[in-house]
Structures are given as C-alpha cells and as structure tokens.
Amino acid sequence: MExxxxxxxxxxxxxxxxxxxxxxxxxxxxxxxxxxxxSAVHLRFDVIHSPSLPEDVRxxxxxLCGNQVNEDGVLDLFSQKYRRQQRNKFDVREKLIMLLxxxxxxxxxxxxxxxxxxxxxxxxxxxxxxxxxKANRRNLGDDY
Numbered sequence: 001m002e003x004x005x006x007x008x009x010x011x012x013x014x015x016x017x018x019x020x021x022x023x024x025x026x027x028x029x030x031x032x033x034x035x036x037x038x039s040a041v042h043l044r045f046d047v048i049h050s051p052s053l054p055e056d057v058r059x060x061x062x063x064l065c066g067n068q069v070n071e072d073g074v075l076d077l078f079s080q081k082y083r084r085q086q087r088n089k090f091d092v093r094e095k096l097i098m099l100l101x102x103x104x105x106x107x108x109x110x111x112x113x114x115x116x117x118x119x120x121x122x123x124x125x126x127x128x129x130x131x132x133x134k135a136n137r138r139n140l141g142d143d144y
Contacts, residue, residue, distance in 0.1 A: 061100065
C-alpha cells in the first residue's frame, strides 16, 4: 500500500477510500478470547460504481466473483482464519488483490487449428466401428 492506494500489479491501483472494512466476532481459533474480540474481517468493495476499475476489468471481476457480489454490485470478502484482526485484514486484502489480478489479466485469444490427418482418420475409424457395433445389434429377420 502506497499513500492510501492499494496497488494491483503495474497498471491498476485502487484508493483505500473505496474499500470498506467491518470487524466482527470470529468463530475461528482463539478459545474463550474469541468471544470478546472482533477479529474477523469483512471487506466490501463496490465493483459496479468504482471509478478506479476499467470497464473490461469490471466485467471480468463480476464474472469471477459469482455469488460473492450482491445485487447492488458490492463484492463481499470475509476472513477469520487467524486470531489477530490485522492478520485477517491482511488476508482479506490479499484475496481482493488476487481476484483483481486475475480480472486484470485479459484472456488469451483462442487460435483455431485444423485437426491432423491422423485424428481425422481415428475419428472416422471409430465412427465405422460404432456403426458396425450398432448394426450387429439389429434384428435382421423374423427368426422367432
């Protein structure tokens, strides 16, 4: 994090003001201490209304997140893996960074290729075998 900015790779950065944290009780490790400490962290990031996200990254991020984004377009991430609030905050920020890195990487374009002669030949041989197998199952006459 540099001067209030969360850097994601070389091209993308999000102001810390766009990320909202909420702390709550954790059901994870901590023993009796867990009943008195707000160590779990909810991170909320408004994907739809964020001016920091380019449109293509926004679309890929919404596709990646699935049910982690609510109907208002807010991404909700949660961490309660550790006993300490700061570790959970770091963990949930890492989750956000990983999601944004995956969304920022454009998919490789598909390169169409021709099937090889050998693969065409194998496919035709398999079709012939399958056809023969089916033909052998037919009732060829009224032998009964």
